[in-house]
Amino acid sequence: MNTIIFGEGLERVAVRPITSDIFWITHCLGDKAQDIYKNYFGMLPNAADYSGHRIVDYPFSAFLVRDEKSLMIDTGAPRQQANTLKAVEYVLGDKSLDYIWISHVELPHAGNAPVLKRRYPQAQYMTVRGGEQYALHGLEGAQLMAPGEVINLGKHQLESVEPLFVDHGLSQWAYERTTGFMFTADWAHNLHEPAKNECFMFLDEMENAGYSADLHCDDVKVNAWYQFPWLKWTDPDEVCAAVDTFFARYDTKILAPSHGNIIRGDMARYVPLIKEGMRQAIAM
């Protein structure tokens, strides 16, 4: 199966297999990106690099693990609801969806949970233990996982991971033990250029077409700076040490952030680059 695209513009959703059974379900704007991101990147010191000669785009992704039991990692946002549902149905066919696993409760991550639950009523909401007021955040009845707890799907085992860098208080990342697939939600993502057909590409495909390590590092920096405005109050050595400890603990073969192109392997090359991006974001 190649990339399948449903809808267009603000509502467009693509689905693409990462492994034979893990699917990337993602929205990005393509040729509409310039209109939306012109202001968004306007406050950067080097704004022209992001809205001028290099017109970048920013994906919003969910991931679907198809197995004896199937699981969605996040759900996408309500504006893409109809096409997200089409993508899920396309992958699952007449199989059921068993788990709706939520990294955190923002709309672009959890906003389609109710419609998925209506379409697949047997699906169980899964989210992170340790918080309160789940009903207030729209997750009434969710089953709660502590970091280290695992959902057994058949061939795949999805472990809840204590996140390093978060915005919302109730957040989790996920690690799939069989494939080494690591989901890091809002952290460690690059940007891509629709004009270079980089929408829905894997990162290695972008690199083959000229995306450089320098650009990648700069993108990680900019995204971290936007996503985690608190980074400027941290100690860069402490942050980088935590990144090292994290990847030493989790043997990561696929890095799948919510808002970037997917990295398929060679993490030894990417970890130093991501750390450098973080270091620069802290200094911004």
Add this chain to the structure above:
Amino acid sequence: MIRNIVGDVYQIGEYVEGSYGYEAVLVYVIMNHQHPILIDCGSQLHRAGIMQEINSLLAGHTPEYIFLTHSELPHAGNLQQVAKQWPNIKVIVSNVMLPYIEIAPILPLSQITSEAAGKTINIGGRTLKFVFATLKDQPGSQWVFDTQTGILFTGDGFGYYQSAEQIGKFSDEVEGGIREIQFRDYHRTAFHFLRWVLPEKFNPDLDAIFAQLPVKIIAPIHGDAIRSDIPTHVARLKQAVANIRNVV
């Protein structure tokens, strides 16, 4: 519960119980003569009560603007209801938010404007100033300062848990005001990133806001308005941030 904070500014909303006591989920209403402004619109769980309170306060007037401190459900969950009753209402959000995807598609995007921190807006003769949200759980969060009353609306920032007896009381109606431990318990759960934050880097940024703005009242969404002794409460918040870092 409707309470007048000062002048023409009111707080309404609900309180939810948790292991630390009660957490307020408030909406602020600036009556502003014929040009009412809402600050957030509360949780969908409290829809009926909140809409009833807003309507009784407005007494037939139409809110012109709603400022969303950010788009999470406890803050924006009633937007659908608000838009249904007042379909021409204009929404203001931070310029770092992406309304097309971070706000449910229930209003035309042309009714949503994005404003940068530092900018001011004049609504019916009243000047509001947008302020960088020092404490936030979404990048697209923003604080707003009402120059007429000196109220700084701080979204999730400056929230605190309260006891049953404290519900609906302003800080000056509580013996000793809001305690450091109340700020600490709330901020530790709301802002997990504070375990990374070094107080010596954070404090000057928070202090700068209060040096620049003549803040008389702090109005968080998750705590009743803080009407007394702003320097003491800011100092307690900084102490809470330091304690979260040191005690994890």
